[in-house]
Amino acid sequence: MKDIETRLDIGLLMSEFYNRLLADPAISYIFTDVAKIDLEAHLPHLTDFWELSLFHTGNYKKNVMQLHLDLNAKESLTDTHFDIWLSHFNTTTDTLFTGSNAEKIKTRALSIATIMKIKIQSA
Template sequence: MKDIETRTDLEQLLWAFYTRLLNDPGISYIFTDIAKINLEEHMPSLTDFWELSLFHTGSYKKNPMQIHLDLNAQERLTGEHFSIWLGHFNTTVDSLFTGLNAEKIKTRAESIATVMKIKLYNAQN
């Protein structure tokens, strides 16, 4: 297996990852029923986010925390949701890639999930 090296690699990872998420009833409803995500339309933005996060390139300009705060206002995002999300993310990375960037993206995902959980918890209290 190779490492994550390009935007195309990120697209491959993200399509596989979201396929897993959308097939998991413990979390899929958040994307389909609450956020009503159109993955075809949303994928470029997701790829932009991870391209910026991993490679420090790309054009991502949105505020992911605000997006999740707004989503949390509609459906409380729990620690279990974040655990499912992170589990699928790590499993997907490990099934497709190996190397420094593969490990880096998993670490970034865990950091992002941790910060979001803390901020969402603080917003609720």
């Protein structure tokens, strides 16, 4: 296996990750019934976000925290949801990639999930 090296690698990771999330009934309803995401339209934004987070490049401009606060107002995002999300993120990353960037993106995901949980609980 190789490390995450390009935007295409991040796109593959996001596609596989969301396929796992959408197949998990414990969390899929948040994306399908609450947020009602169009995955094909959403994937480029996810890739932009993680490209900026991992490589400090790209053009992600949205306020990811506010998007999740708005989502939480519709459906409470619980510690369990974050744990499931993080588990799928880590498993997908480990299935597809190995190396320093793969470890870095998992660390960033943990940091982001932790910050979001804290901000959502204090909102």
